[in-house]
Amino acid sequence: MELHFGQDVAPGGFAWAVPVVRPEGRYVRIGAMASRDSVGCYERMLARVRVRWGVADAAASPPRQKILPLGAIGRTYGDRVLAIGDAAGLVKPTTGGGIHYSILSAALAADVAADALARDRLDAETLSRYERAWRAELGEELEAQHALRDIAAKLSDEAIDRFFELAHTDGIMPIIRATARFNEHRPFIRALFKHPPARRILFRALVA
Numbered sequence: 001m002e003l004h005f006g007q008d009v010a011p012g013g014f015a016w017a018v019p020v021v022r023p024e025g026r027y028v029r030i031g032a033m034a035s036r037d038s039v040g041c042y043e044r045m046l047a048r049v050r051v052r053w054g055v056a057d058a059a060a061s062p063p064r065q066k067i068l069p070l071g072a073i074g075r076t077y078g079d080r081v082l083a084i085g086d087a088a089g090l091v092k093p094t095t096g097g098g099i100h101y102s103i104l105s106a107a108l109a110a111d112v113a114a115d116a117l118a119r120d121r122l123d124a125e126t127l128s129r130y131e132r133a134w135r136a137e138l139g140e141e142l143e144a145q146h147a148l149r150d151i152a153a154k155l156s157d158e159a160i161d162r163f164f165e166l167a168h169t170d171g172i173m174p175i176i177r178a179t180a181r182f183n184e185h186r187p188f189i190r191a192l193f194k195h196p197p198a199r200r201i202l203f204r205a206l207v208a
Helices: 038-053 099-118 124-152 157-168 173-179 186-194 196-207
Strands: 002-004 014-022 025-033
Touching (some): 124 196, 186 196
């Protein structure tokens, strides 16, 4: 798997190449998450890895485009309505992933809806319990991810390189090993903000 970073690669995000094995053969999924020119980012990433990954010209199909809601909508409930997952904007701000949040918010919504149906009260006031529930469960996690994303999106290519240098030394990997969880980034983000070399890089991006 490859991840590519940089303002010319995918501003505000990253590009990737991931191997996929299917019954009919071997493939590679290529994509880019970017704050602008997503098609251009995809095309440049494809050109960068095409030969190395053995992508045939005929196999390169036009990219599928999707807008990622990297922030919760203003209100996730209404009369007879509960918004979950992507529809509610419950997506990881750091990576764009959302399966875990979709399942979790669906479970919370189901609990609230079942109780409301049992009492025949599907009004917005009753269903507002759902929003309080997911905010209690995910609020601090999403805030931490947003804080990191807001700063990371401003990093210059030079600052990104410095982060990779830290990762190759003893700077960041021990923090990742101690705190990283696939669906919970807050402990790692808090530790990263407390790490003096990483904090200096992030602070420079914040005040730039």
